[in-house]
Amino acid sequence: MPDIRTPEERSHNMARVRSRNTRPEMIVRRTLHGLGFRFRLCPQHLPGRPDIVLPKYRLVIFVHGCFWHQHCCPRGKVPESNRDFWTTKLSRNVERDREKREALEGAGWRVLIIWECDTKRGTLAEWLTKQIAANR
Numbered sequence: 588m589p590d591i592r593t594p595e596e597r598s599h600n601m602a603r604v605r606s607r608n609t610r611p612e613m614i615v616r617r618t619l620h621g622l623g624f625r626f627r628l629c630p631q632h633l634p635g636r637p638d639i640v641l642p643k644y645r646l647v648i649f650v651h652g653c654f655w656h657q658h659c660c661p662r663g664k665v666p667e668s669n670r671d672f673w674t675t676k677l678s679r680n681v682e683r684d685r686e687k688r689e690a691l692e693g694a695g696w697r698v699l700i701i702w703e704c705d706t707k708r709g710t711l712a713e714w715l716t717k718q719i720a721a722n723r
Contacts, residue, residue, distance in 0.1 A: 635687025
């Protein structure tokens with residue numbers, strides 16, 4: 588199925604996709620703060636620039652979008668149009684995620700991935716508490 592947008596419209600839409608302060612990230616940050624955890628945001632010195640860092644626990648948190656990082660949920664589906672481009676682009680994102688995770692773990696950090704679809708469930712606070720407690 589061909590794209591129904593002009594190249595200029597598509598470019599405008601894609602330029603508006605944010606990398607920081609996304610809705611899922613804000614939900615996670617509010618939840619962590621409400622649970623009493625204090626954290627740092629997007630430090631430049633760590634590989635992969637994690638979204639959230641809890642230095643006290645040596646824990647970094649990435650809040651991944653299901654589409655961009657290819658989660659195994661319905662949102663993580665590769666588009667039908669221009670499939671070769673998207674397959675290459677998205678598989679490189681997944682590969683880069685793995686490389687950054689290995690670099691962080693090699694530096695002694697624990698890595699926690701929270702998927703966009705996980706932020707939509709009402710049990711995020713409980714799940715986060717368990718994950719951080721397990722990483723203490």
